[in-house]
Amino acid sequence: MSDFASPEEYGLADLLCCAAAHEVQNNEVVFAGTGLPMVAIMLAQQTHAPNLKLIFEAGTLDGRPPEIPTSVGDARCEMGASRASGLFDAFSVAQRGYVDMGFLGGAEVDQYGNVNTTCIGDYLEPELRLTGSGGNPDINSFAKRTVFIMVHEKRRFVENVSYITSPGWRVKKWPGGELVHRRELYGAAYRGGPSAIISTLGVFRFDEQDGHMYLDTCHPGTTAEQIKEQCQFDLDISRVKGQTQVPTREELRLIHDVLDPDQIFIPKVKK
Amino acid sequence: MSDFASPEEYGLADLLCCAAAHEVQNNEVVFAGTGLPMVAIMLAQQTHAPNLKLIFEAGTLDGRPPEIPTSVGDARCEMGASRASGLFDAFSVAQRGYVDMGFLGGAEVDQYGNVNTTCIGDYLEPELRLTGSGGNPDINSFAKRTVFIMVHEKRRFVENVSYITSPGWRVKKWPGGELVHRRELYGAAYRGGPSAIISTLGVFRFDEQDGHMYLDTCHPGTTAEQIKEQCQFDLDISRVKGQTQVPTREELRLIHDVLDPDQIFIPKVKK
Amino acid sequence: MSNSKRITLQQTSEIIKDGSSLTFSGFTIWRRPMAIVYELIRQHRKHLHLIEVNGGSHTEFLVGAGCVDIWESCWVGHELYGKYGANLSRKVAEKKIIVEDYSHAEMLFRFVAAASGAPYAVTQTSLGTDIHNPEFDMLGRAGLRDGKRIAQHKYQFVDDPFYGAGAHVLVPAAKVDIAVLCVQQVGEEGTVRLNGQCYSDPEVARAADITIVMAEEIVPEEYLRRNADQNAIASFEVDYILECPFGAHPTGMFGRYDVDGSFLKDFYGATRTQEGFDEFAKEWIHGLDHVSYLEKLGWPKMLKLRANTAMNYCPREKKGGN
């Protein structure tokens, strides 16, 4: 029934956006970071999840912006929303447990789904200081599951990130810093963890018991072995289900004609 | 210069109201409970303290109601206010230390200024359950000073109240319950304590060092000895300054023509 | 998008079950969900646990009718129209109800903590008072501190480790099953707009597991969404909605109608004895529904109470005119 696009009709950003949108279910409360996550959620709103409730960290609850915001602080967030207030409301709602899913990005990820957005190299002698955490660890700590969208390079898929900004399935127990399962640390706030990493090569999931990442689907044109090669850790490719679903023509129309016609986050492919 | 009213022109409630109004200084932030305290503060606003900022517990910041509210939750609180919000704002402002003065009532008071509004008799076997604390202990804990307006009866001015609802100058240190100076317990939140009790017989103040109540002024028609007789504890009358200042005609006009023409809180004397 | 949140007044008493813990919108005698309170009394709800930032006339109705086993709050009365809660006072003396006292700010902070998913709040209020007297932990004395819905401790005392600011008290988050709100406007999807003081409504709605909103009007959702920054509670925080004009009577509602002082005075007078309360309930609650209640009140009364929309209350000089 679905009218899938042919390879020359979509770009990588389209594929990621659609794959991310497919992670959302209807009626869920979803917390979105700036950028591609925003487009993905709004795409889900326009397709299979019309009752999805969108939260923007800067203070918008149940947002439905008619024009895509450039960031969560954007004036565009307010129009059509149920409530525009501030961060205290957004984070209170999250910590209270309303959030089903968080949509985030990251610079580095490790085999346990720990994400780094703080610095490359030693924190005390950084090669490169990045933006810092923002709300990444907060959304990820409080949501029932979290989806990350990331650029896939071997230097970014590491055995252990140099700095855990956002908690994965095995995290550090302070003061010692030994790795323990997230469940051990979060007590009543344990509601889940990273459920998918959507990289530019494939979709990855986690074994909730041992906390390890495994390959779920390969994007068109890549193989499991090629993807494994692009990870510094020993990626489990035994559970691969096949190929990542490609965008439909309707999804592409929504992305480019309705949601992001100005190509703010998603470039159009040249035909 | 002041045009003081003659005895037949004012009632006891007028006297209390004016005495209470005189406790306020201009530019102060004042937290008012329902009833006579409200009229007293609004009287101060209309006379010597036009820049006084009035807070109502239910959520009004810098209120200037044109018609006197019947309680702090009243719809009348909002009109002309700087901000109408809720209790979290009112109590946050108070705990943050903005409040110079609180204006409260009480059923029973003891020699240290501890006030009871919870029950008469043993808490576990009460003769009479009263309203409960309301915001009395909160306003009193956070304000730099607190003024109470009370009916004076010997059974109400006791050595130790049966239940400390609102903290005076010597309070109970838990778990033992031994009396200690308020300063010892409140740490950084120690900003002062009850500064005056305005009863139907006189005005009382406290020695901040030993925490004991003393008589400051007697209302017209009473003597220090008579007042001491109406206290169950040994009231210090050595520091009496004289007679409580009586209302001026202008104050009476403001109370009865402007603030409370319907005699909601303050009855008119029959002439 | 659907109207599936809509329920009837009768259905509220199916959601609110015997033994539920409840909290409410409003402040003392303002914006209390009276129509639902009456319905609970009609349906003989029992063993309710009220956890309130403050109580008021609605508390006195529920307590008088024998619906309440536990009342956890700081204040009850009818403001100017009744000095104290006579039903509660009587039931306390008769030991028919457990009262757990906190201060007003403590109750508020308990709800703020619950609403933001924190297990407790830290404050310096009420230090040295009998509110903190360990002998007066009534839920503890009753053996009800299971650490599930009722916290293991009434209080904990700690010193500030960060700034040396001294003694502080920790108060447990207020965990409550159902918040019952009475507001001016709710949208079809649950968005709430409050006018005037919002009291602690946003916090209690978020703290509760289920939130029922009774409104003077159900309005088009898109009307409220035109000014999202004026809304107080988000759609997804509300589970059920119903429209019930004058549903707060005899308590008042900013912008709509004033407190019915004479009604409250009569009620307070009646509550000095259980028989008095029962008589009052027989006349005003049992055998009536909301419309017949309004008809019994009559037009002259409601016209007298109605707010001037420019001032949001009923100005006193007008009162004699009707």
Add this chain to the structure above:
Amino acid sequence: MSNSKRITLQQTSEIIKDGSSLTFSGFTIWRRPMAIVYELIRQHRKHLHLIEVNGGSHTEFLVGAGCVDIWESCWVGHELYGKYGANLSRKVAEKKIIVEDYSHAEMLFRFVAAASGAPYAVTQTSLGTDIHNPEFDMLGRAGLRDGKRIAQHKYQFVDDPFYGAGAHVLVPAAKVDIAVLCVQQVGEEGTVRLNGQCYSDPEVARAADITIVMAEEIVPEEYLRRNADQNAIASFEVDYILECPFGAHPTGMFGRYDVDGSFLKDFYGATRTQEGFDEFAKEWIHGLDHVSYLEKLGWPKMLKLRANTAMNYCPREKKGGN
């Protein structure tokens, strides 16, 4: 009642002294008090300690100009117009600035605690991350934790004693000298009305000891007081006010003007080196005042950015038209 809260742009840099701790209104690249930030750079303010819920372009200006010794926050960048804070990144590598990292929610809760007079907040966010790594307590490493304005500890870990909810982290209240706000409207007595998302402005205003409000318009106080329930900050929480139209440029302001993306892109590009920043500051800050800055920007630019008042932003389809 008097206009005594009014100050000039020049006077802001007398109130904000070398060594002050500062926080700001807004969110990343929205409603930042840029006109005051420029003035602080012109006056060569030094040794500032920024404590921010989040940083943004204003941070990068102050850091680039060497005004900042300590930056305590969670994020800096220019959103779509510049991936990260290049000035901060360079100064961190050069150890010319101390960075203390918290998470976004932690920073927010720290301000909520300060605003409500609590010494700390309790939360379950970011457990198990390196944000909590005791080795990375940078103010502690620098020996600055005096327990006065800077808390004795970066964190404390505790278990919930009330409901057995497990590990929690305590984060110290954010004690800050001065909050500098940029808003749509302020009244003559200090009442602030915000439109759109309020971010964390009410909390930071209350947390700070001194609050300066720069507004697009100073409006009659009684205008704002006609709808007190739409105001965000009360008169007495504001110490100084000034009117400065387009004072947030190049950041955006809901209802007034959009973010100047091309300006920020240029700025971000320039900040890749210190020389680049210095050049940019020479062109756009030094030797200019606010009016000559606006003149330099020019009318076509400002017309292109101005918000449609029905939508509160500048719709994209309109942009090419000017």
